[in-house]
């Protein structure tokens with residue numbers, strides 16, 4: 001090549017690692033997502049009081065991709081819950097660009113005073129969870145808003161995270177009475193600590209009781225014009241604790257087709273009489289970079305932790321822990337190739353994974369591997385990858401690289 005100038009068209013190679021030809025990608029099933037929405041809509045049967053079904057879009061929509069999930073869910077649900085103010089604005093931008101009626105959007109996470117002003121103007125709801133909001137009230141007043149910011153009061157009923165404790169509520173939330181001109185309390189929420197960890201909901205019921213006390217206090221203190229929109233149930237409580245459903249459901253993981261835990265699945269059988277079918281929305285696939293033979297006795301990967309006992313046909317996959325494939329799954333995981341399980345050999349690397357395809361394929365042509373999801377009769381659930389990596393599926397999916405290409409399929 002010396003002395004030769006090679007012309008490279010930069011546009012043709014994309015702008016980031018997810019655009020590389022040799023990069024893994026995520027497939028999102030729109031029909032699976034709609035199916036899961038229908039499961040939640042149908043939980044109570046006909047004639048039941050209508051409740052608002054909300055989808056939780058935090059963590060880049062549980063790693064599925066906010067930009068790709070939003071168009072699929074926007075018309076299907078009543079409330080969109082995000083963690084960051086910026087994501088709420090993305091929803092408003094999406095609606096504006098398409099001339100869609102704005103949905104109720106609620107920022108669950110922390111909001112700085114200046115951000116509160118922007119949210120008020122965008123008609124987004126925020127959560128008042130501590131007395132730091134007294135400062136925001138002053139900033140909102142100075143901003144001379146046309147309408148107050150709609151807020152929901154977070155009551156800490158036993159998670160020990162954000163929210164006013166029952167003990168703190170009377171003093172710490174007092175400022176809300178004087179801030180009515182800029183903070184309009186329209187709802188109240190709390191969050192469960194262990195609904196998915198147990199099949200016996202004693203602690204959750206104590207949280208519900210505390211929530212009721214907090215609600216009674218707020219109604220008396222604030223005398224809101226409209227009844228408060230009450231919401232406490234995430235996926236697990238929505239499924240297995242009917243009395244926690246109130247007016248709005250904040251469903252995350254299960255709208256993406258995953259059970260919060262095996263315990264929740266067990267409880268669902270008891271409480272609902274059957275286990276609803278949830279369909280995983282996400283599949284993660286990758287085209288091999290090269291397929292080749294290694295002679296018996298060859299080592300594979302960093303640390304030489306694996307040695308081929310026999311001649312082995314390997315596929316080198318251009319995916320690694322940079323993309324979200326957990327390194328702790330080294331030596332335990334398998335992927336699917338042509339519907340067969342292929343063990344991951346040696347260590348998971350930053351950008352590479354080596355798998356044994358000796359029996360899955362009969363030649364050295366490129367193969368497509370499924371890292372998560374179904375291929376033929378076999379599937380790799382997010383729960384399995386989480387188990388190999390000694391973590392939970394919530395973490396596995398939210399660690400999927402934001403740079404990866406995400407495609408919505410039917």
Ligand SMILES: *Cc1c(COP(=O)(O)O)cnc(C)c1O
Nearest residue numbers: 056191234235250251252253254
């Ligand atoms: C994450 C979260 C949810 C959703 O939880 P899932 O178990 O994924 O359904 C709901 N509410 C709050 C406050 C959360 O942080």
